[in-house]
Amino acid sequence: MLDVLGEPLKDIINQSLETCTFPAFLKLTKFVPIPKEKGKILMSDLRPIALTSVFSKIFERVIFERVTSFLTKYDVML
Numbered sequence: 070m071l072d073v074l075g076e077p078l079k080d081i082i083n084q085s086l087e088t089c090t091f092p093a094f095l096k097l098t099k100f101v102p103i104p105k106e107k108g109k110i111l112m113s114d115l116r117p118i119a120l121t122s123v124f125s126k127i128f129e130r131v132i133f134e135r136v137t138s139f140l141t142k143y144d145v146m147l
Contacts, residue, residue: 078124082131095125 085092102115139145 078127082128085128086132086135091128095122095128097122 081092099120100117101120103118104110105114105116
């Protein structure tokens with residue numbers, strides 16, 4: 070599966086970095102209300118959980134690793 074998805078995902082991430090944009094299809098998030106306590110279904114007892122796509126999380130991780138690597142390489146990290 071990595072062979073099939075790896076190359077297109079790499080291209081999308083690299084293009085996004087070159088153009089300084091985040092792909093719109095990765096911005097889609099589903100919010101699901103989860104009760105804080107079992108049995109209660111009051112609006113004040115719900116907390117929102119954001120569900121993002123796996124591709125968005127991969128993208129986020131790649132960006133995190135690149136920024137961290139850059140900051141460490143140039144001794145910018147405090």
